[in-house]
Amino acid sequence: MSMQTGGREPVSVWEVASPTRPRLPAGVGMAGFRDSGRAEVGQRVIPHPSVMVAVEFGARPPVVSDAAGRQQRGSMVAGLGLGFGGAAWVRGENVECLQLRLSPLVAGAVLGVPPAELDGVVPLDAVWGRAVGRIREQLSEAPSWQVRFALVEKLLEPAGGARTLLDPEVAWAWRRIVGGRGTVRVEDLAGEVGWSRKRLWARFRSQIGLPPKRAAQLVRFDRAVHLLVAGEAAARVAAETGYADQSHLHRDVAAFAGITPSAVTREPWLAVDDVAWPDRTG
Known part of the structure; x- marks a missing residue:
């Protein structure tokens, strides 16, 4: 295509x-x-x-x-x-x-x-x-x-x-984050796997590459920008994807993509995603 x-x-x-x-x-x-x-x-x-x-x-x-x-x-x-x-x-x-x-x-x-x-x-x-x-x-x-x-x-x-090179607890935490589309309370993950917060955070970052909170932000951002590209209004996207408000969404888009929510909808990289990656994460 x-x-x-x-x-x-x-x-x-x-x-x-x-x-x-x-x-x-x-x-x-x-x-x-x-x-x-x-x-x-x-x-x-x-x-x-x-x-x-x-x-x-x-x-x-x-x-x-x-x-x-x-x-x-x-x-x-x-x-x-x-x-x-x-x-x-x-x-x-x-x-x-x-x-x-x-x-x-x-x-x-x-x-x-x-x-x-x-x-x-x-x-x-x-x-x-x-x-x-x-x-x-x-x-x-x-x-x-x-x-x-x-x-x-x-x-x-x-x-x-x-x-797999990952601890089962780390893999489980990643799946929880992805399954919750980045809106899970990462503070609760350690208790759910029976580890201390310090231990989970250290193991997660050393095996996944990002700390749990940043990973959750990334998963949520990915879903949000694809909804924006699909034509959803920024205010609705912010509410649907768990952001506190539209300004919160704006800050995350700027942090990850370096542009505004309106500008990100015109990015070619995102326009081809549904064709290239029909089973993409998020």
Whole structure:
């Protein structure tokens, strides 16, 4: 499916592809993107409640800039919600990439490192080493998106049977946060799992990558911005998603995305989500 984004020239036309019969481990989503725009464009990457892996295989690697101003060229991996810094930017021309979204419950098994060790946006070869070059070459030579998806599914098979690196209590707390769409009282989670607050907070952050409160804010933000993109009024979204008021929603959108609620509705990154990630978290 192709989607055109951008209200002014130059425009970017994104080809978005998803696996027709996905055979992925639980907690893993996959999509392909090709930018056939006529000029180099920049796009804001909105934080979301998953760990992101992007393997690019085009002729001209894109450049990704995080909120701290650090730049990475080419394939990369980003921690849950892109870390603490907020939105990132990707710039490039005729970009081709395959992207994975990983639940933090399985990210450690897929990547080989805990999500907490990902400091914002980092080069993928810092995690997967020389294998990245081989994967890029195979993706570039593949004749179609479905062949590329099958290739990556094969690579991910060992992760499907890998032992989780998380404490059951931490995994349960994450599922409670996601199931409650970010509106659960995180202060109550420790008592529910029978741990002290200090212990749960420390274990959750070291294994998930964010403290429970920030994780809940991220899940709630993700649901709120997608309702805004769907055309819901900001006041109604604030009430429906558990914000104290519209100003509270405004502050969270500014903190995570760096823009206002009205501006976030025009973000191309969010416009393609329902096509690329029909089973997305939140």
